[in-house]
Amino acid sequence: MYFFTSETIAQANKQISYLDAKVGGLLCILSCLDKEIEENLNYTINGTLLRKQLSMVFDKTPRDSFDNVKSSYIIFAKDWVTTFFRRYIKTKIDLTACSVFFLRRNGFERECTEEEVVKIFIDRFNLKPFADKWFFEGKKIELEYNQTDVEDNQSGFYSMMKYNNDFKSILFNSVIQKSAADLKAAGQIQTLYSGSGVQTCFLLSDEPLDHYYIMRNSNNSKTEEDEDISSDVLNHNLFGIHIKEKNTALSEENPHICIGWSVLGDLSSVSTKEELADIFAKEWPEAKSRAQGQNVGQVWRFVNDMQIGDYVVFADGNVFHIGKIESDYYYDDAIGDDQSLDYKNSRKVVWLKKNIQRSEISYSLHHSLMTAMSVWTMNDYRAAIANLLNGTYIKDQDDAETEIEISSIRFSTGYQSKFARNRIVFGAPGTGKSFTINKERKELLGSDNETDYERVTFHPDYSYANFVGTYKPVPSIDSEGKDTITYAYVPGPFMRVYVNALKNSREDLTKPYLLIIEEINRANVAAVFGDIFQLLDMEGNVSEYPIQASEDIKAYLAKELGGVPSDYSKIRIPDNMFIWATMNSADQGVFPMDTAFKRRWDFTYLGINDSDEDIQGKYVEVGSIEKQHIEWNSLRKAINDYLASEKINEDKQLGPYFISRDIVVPQNGDKMDSKRFCDVFKHKVLMYLFDDAAKQKRNRLFEGYRGDKTRYSEICKGFDEQGIGIFNAAIQNQVEVVDLVTNSIELDENDMYKSEE
Template identity: 50%
Template sequence: MYYFTTDTITQANKNIEALDSKVGGLLCVLHCLVENIEENVSYTIDGENLRRQLSLVFDKEPKDSFGSAKSSYIIFARNWASTFFDNYIKNKVDLLSCAVFFLRRNGFERECTSEEVINIFIKRFNLQNYKDRWFYNSNKVKVTYNQNAVEDNQAEFYSKMNYTTGFKSILFSGVIQKSAADLKAAGQIQTLYSGSGIHTCLLLSDEPLDQYYIMNTSSQNCGSQFAAGTKSNEESFKTWLMKAKKGNGETYTESTRTQYITALKAIASEFESEIAPYTSIFEVNSDTELPAIIQSIKDSAHYPEFNDSHGNGALSAGLTAYLRYLVELANANVSEDLAPFCLKTGYVNPLPRNRIFFGAPGTGKSYTLNKEKDALIVDSDDYERVTFHPDYSYANFVGTYKPVPADNDVITYSYVPGPFMRTLVKALKNSRTDTPKPYLLMIEEINRANVAAVFGEVFQLLDRDDDEVSEYAIQASEDIKKYLASQLGGVPSDYNEIQIPDNMFIWATMNSADQGVFPMDTAFKRRWEFTYLGIDDSESGIAGKIVVLGQDTNRREVEWNALRKAINAKLIELKVNEDKLMGPYFLAKKSIMSGEDIDSAKFIRVFKNKVIMYLFDDAAKQKRPSLFMDCTEKNLYSKICQEFDEKGIYIFGQILGDEVGKMIEGSSEDDAT
């Protein structure tokens, strides 16, 4: 039998890793049903078949026998496919990637072509009616096969994707700690769908469903006045445009509306490649996807001419209006019975929620932070990074009203959230699901800004209780209330108070040796867990790296790590504070290395520009005579650098030079050139 190689499975998984896990659950259900699903008809699902399929998709070590398995019952609402797409898929899915991932444990009699793999997937999962609506083929996966044992390929795949043995199951966006085989057939799906408003698309139950449960229209259930689909979007947009207000408060004239619609419809032929895989701008249902498509259109070479020729900017203004429509559509599709956000999501992780990495320069604080981030966060959308600086403010960090362009070059004002508010909203949205995951805000150089001013009242939220939720709430401003209501549903008064949920992490780096940093008061510091990176904690990465320094009789072979430690020891002897010592990566490896070895020319240049400059201007500013012992001009940086070219490590004195340097065999005044 032939099986997909690990590389093929890995490529496919990466292409669909951002897909909502509910899509995977739905496909498992569709696999167990008939080819042509009818709406408002009750179906019975064989419990053992569903459990087997769930196990194949979600379990690291799937089971094939489940003993007694109770049947499940399902009804699909009218227009359920469009509603499901709008809420849970939004962007079309790469068909071949999805096919490979869901068939990854499948054995083939021969090496099937990509087209054959797609056809097997479509038929097996009863997707004939949804292929063109939900999927497109990007040809980003190279399908290759081997004849290894299928579970050997799977084990290699899990290892390659860093899914550790502690996890039994995977989702598209990460990992879960429950095995589908341990749950009831419908229970796994209900867990995936719980609190998500999935009842607007379908009902799934352990008990038989009858006419009492049948839903008349999915659009009524989701509380939306808009219907999905290309034609409906166009017609609904026309209706919306009749009632919408421009930035100056006026309504759009009939002539303007006609120009907008005409320009937007022309996109299909004029900007075909820019909107691919869509064939019409009205096929785009996602307010988060449209901005990128708009930018792609505007980047086109013939966009300016086309925009001017269609009603003097009708295309630009029409795209802006259509984006406003989709934003309102997304808000209107928020179900009235949408589950409230939960501050205690149940997400369990021993890592601290508020954390600061600190240490001397070059100890690898940012590197460690990034490494810890990769272990915590799976999806790139689940974290945000910001760097503080002296001019950074509360408005930058939390959010504020700012002028933004509206239609016809009119400037209006709207609330623009900062990284803190954006991360908070993502964490609160996720709290409505039964698959809580972490969201991380990363702050580089936290003490290079006035943290008391930047955090403002948010400072109070950093106090966490035993459940990792903010112990004390703060009152939200009117601007923040309105923004949260627009993002999370409901009305502004629902958000009078703010707290940080247990799935939101705030991690930062801090270097107290930098000049011009702001002090942190004790009240602020006690709300963080500090992780100290020792001066030699990461030295293994540079151990044994040799460079030749100096000329003539001073020419010596020197290990950079030994030189660094000797300079640190000298600084300690001169009573220089520990936070001004040099860590292993004070000099970045990429700036001094060529392959696996130190490039002497690079090292000498960088050493003068970074190490000597740092010692001269900062760490040993008041100790220059005692540090640069054998330099004739100890208070002239240029002279010290010049003498370093000649004397090498002996600019720091005979004792330090002899201690660190090793005379090169055969070296003499005659050949040391």
């Protein structure tokens, strides 16, 4: 067999070294398609054949066998040949050089002419229909052959191109550490799945694309069946529907559509809209008239306006489904666990087309599916839906010219609340800041609502990327079913709550969403909030000044909320989003807040004794030599009074719940668990006083202790034996001792333990 020499291959490579890796990947895909390419048709790519071709052309060591091979699928877009050339090829390719490079391992029966080599290349890679558009007959290459081992020629070629030995495959001008046969890991194919703008040329997928996209008829002409579908759609009403909670609407066993408001009961016998309005008013007597009118209208539309034979579009996130109504209204009381109990108002349908991507339809049709209503009319789009069903739909050319009511996101929803939107609760340690936030969270959201809020704790290493979001590596599965890593935008707690609030802004019944930040001043808030800081300036409970969203955020919002990224160029915080935080200014090593940041918050101060009613009268037994039954609240106040007398600020003093509420507020009776209390008192209260609040006042604070006052362990030992006797006379005299048992310890004139001296 005859093979190209190293010099011939190197010469060819140099003449096409400018090519984008995508070109090499696409040519290998085309070689797997044994027919002329047509636009907007689904093609199956033999997985083994594609991998072999890629490995033969690009790999340092070609492979013949592969594990867990799956097919790939591709659809070519309108005028893709021209678009791909303009975006990625840019200048015509030297045909002979490209032929030699792609056939560098090919064996010939004899030394072939240039024309013969070019013909083999064009035929093998299925390029005949557009060879003239992509290639030119460039500078002649002197074809040289030898009968040396083919891989020896490749080694010489790598050496001439100065490719190092440590690589797995080559591109046109470099080498990489991945085999070209590893489709989503190497540059030849990976960028064809997700490269910028490549979707304007074709869609490449691991799933059969005709399951998700509308394919045109290959002869591009309507059949009689198509005409019948068009006529039927145009002669019936078309409705849109949202089914947002858990449902089985698309199931094979029970295809149906459904709406909520099931508390109204079976509406089969309701004959007028006025009768329906009376039933609604009894269930929701406080509903505003506008909201009541909208909701009654939607229920009436589902129960009475829809008829058998009408068509329905089920808007389902980034996709939608087209169905035909097959039954009258019925009230389904036999709902299983896999559907929300509120979805009892039902109709049977047959689904004609499922999982149509919103990105494949016109801007106006796409936005018609973004209304906040549960049921709405779409008759202006009947022609477009008919074309989608018969496969003749062309994006941006639907027949709808009449604007319909489209409810996009609203920053000002009119939601009213007695609570401030931006709020910081602050005070001394143990004053019940988190307890207060949690209690009022239940008042704001509902006591059983655990879904409409998030809680995050700031710390010194917390960042904007943690709080708002950023691109991060995430685990994924590649085309061969193997674990891999890809990058995706991962939202932080702010962005998750923000998106939920915006989604709800489209609904008729707006509800609040809450972000709780614990220990807000333990992070550098200026860095964590970044430009979000500007949104905290409120006018009418909405951000007064919008900010320009980053490209990452715009793309994420479009993905979550629908539309296109440019829809979210400027963002504000809506009036149904609340941000509450706690702050303990007594902590050491906290970050200061500047005045500009502080003025954007409402501050609620919890005083040192503001919430002590639950611990009044609760007592505990302390000490072993002298057992004392003392009230925790009395001891706490005595310590605070002493600290205040020493000019120690209130934010360093002890709040009622410096020891956790579940210890100092017994579930039954007034007596605390002595062991639990004493353990926590030593490791929390005594540690705090010893190391922080009274660090410079130890001798005077622990005046009653007979041992070494400079050692924390000694102070704890003293508490175990003496109880409150370790403190000075001022504190001891102020604490109310409920019951006193003395074990033969001599006291001095101040009722303190006499020292051993």
